Amino acid sequence: MIHGADILSYKTDKDLIDFSSNINPLGYPTGLMDFIISEFDNVKSYPDIQYRELRDSLSRYLKTEAKYIVPGNGAMEIIDGVLSKFNRCIIPYPSFIEYELRAKENNCEIEFIAPNPDLSLNVDILKSIIENCSDDGFKNCLIIGNPNNPTGYVLSLEEIKTIHSLCIENEVTLILDEAFFEFTDSNYDTVEYANSMNYKNIIIVRAATKFFGLPGIRLGYGIMNEDNVNFLKHSLNPWSVNSFAESAGRYIFNDRVYIKESVEYIKKEREFLYDQISNLNSFKIFKSRSNYMLLKAMKNDVNELFDFLLQNGILIRLCSTFRGLDNTYIRIAVKSHDDNSYLIKKLKEFYNAK
């Protein structure tokens, strides 16, 4: 599998707990269902082709003007649309597999950046590649997950500024995929920074999918300068956000209590998983700040573990399809306390039986 969450392909006689899919375990905000039902008859009309109310709602949430915001059918549609503007895409790995797939679909040449030994971004290699790319007339972009998937690493604001300066100097556009940004309890706001730079050579992409517990709804958005907004307006299909996603987007970003509770819950459970898995002495754990965690098995490959967990009703994400990773890596989501405890119990059973 190249994506998590393909739970139907692993259908067994049990209900599976899906640790392969990184979704807010608190579920969607209370009140959302009632709101969407109250707005149901919007389905009788085309969505506003300019998504004015949705963009206003995002504008208040992001504290940037609506003219910089483009909604899309999931963050993927925005990333795909943005990539269609470029001839070359610089991709540090390991990272979300779709960067590479969408870049290829958009006929971008790809320059990969190998990571540091701890899988963090190698800024020296990045620097040399950016400088090498700048002279041949190609339109270049650099795409980085912040937090990165599958490592869960977050860039510091200083790192972003350094990389962004390098991009400006070399006429590269920095695309920050922040689909999981809200989970990180960050001490900076990338949108605030990018706004202060007038979105020069920087595009931020976010999703409602993951943080708001709504993977089925397909709502993402990009934040970028007006030139790029106009480019996307032409390259995206019209009405790509349906009326239900549009309604959701006018509701969820107002729910401050849900947002605060989710961040705190995830942080606590991430720490719980980290401590418990450390105690197993079976994995190297990559210190994530997102709602998932990359683990490297110290001994063997993880196929046997995968099968054992599947038999016990747990689906995890094997990571050998991520560039640079092999069959000793798995990724697990941070889920509800009960689910996390059950996973720990089963991991203990597996490793104690060894």
Next chain:
Amino acid sequence: MIHGADILSYKTDKDLIDFSSNINPLGYPTGLMDFIISEFDNVKSYPDIQYRELRDSLSRYLKTEAKYIVPGNGAMEIIDGVLSKFNRCIIPYPSFIEYELRAKENNCEIEFIAPNPDLSLNVDILKSIIENCSDDGFKNCLIIGNPNNPTGYVLSLEEIKTIHSLCIENEVTLILDEAFFEFTDSNYDTVEYANSMNYKNIIIVRAATKFFGLPGIRLGYGIMNEDNVNFLKHSLNPWSVNSFAESAGRYIFNDRVYIKESVEYIKKEREFLYDQISNLNSFKIFKSRSNYMLLKAMKNDVNELFDFLLQNGILIRLCSTFRGLDNTYIRIAVKSHDDNSYLIKKLKEFYNAK
């Protein structure tokens, strides 16, 4: 405006009756809302990346195997994805403006085909252009609306066979955009024909949007051979149909009573509009078999009429943005009997006052 239904751009103090948007006036099928609510919590998971149940539902409706079916975020996503396979697109006009826009976005060269004087497809020009296009190694496609927008013309099965044969001989792929096909009460089924030809050089695109009264839901699908299905699987963004659209797609196609009633209602109202507008002696009427109707004003341009109707709470579609048409053309939708009667009343007022 390049599209109908942009009602927000014409917001007045009145509620507008939107004759610019071609949607089933009976509204969506009874029971759909309850079904979608009962399936609401699907939003907590990613949609099945392979859309197995949805494709099975479509397979039963279309009487063709699920392996030939690709669902998309509206028919537009399918058309856009299909066009990305080709270097050249042959487009008879007047036709839906997005054919040209999406072809350009996909870097297709475009060959336009001028219509007969009655705006029907000029098969002689089509033949010569197809034969001219076949020798330069380009991948060629031909896209035709069936029924065509804005004329409402439907091809006969014999015409389809002729055009399709020509396409096969010259290695052109025929794309039939049948977004409005269900409205036509056709005496043939294009899918049955294409299926009998193993979908060789033919792709059919349909929508749930219009016929099922669900423009807000964004659900379309393509029917094509497995090579093309595999091409689209890679070129489309993953999970592009959201969980609400997916649920709708598992419901609406089963509602045979709604389908039958809608076809009969539209036919009756289309005839009512035709007769009433004929009596005005102010328009040439293009004999549509769809749920909209193209009119050419016999005297002046139609801007004054547009403004008069807008003041009376009616939005119609000016057609000068359609290639080949000018500011003497309008398109009106077939709506509910009350709405249609109100339109006729206002048209009478306008033309009697002249």
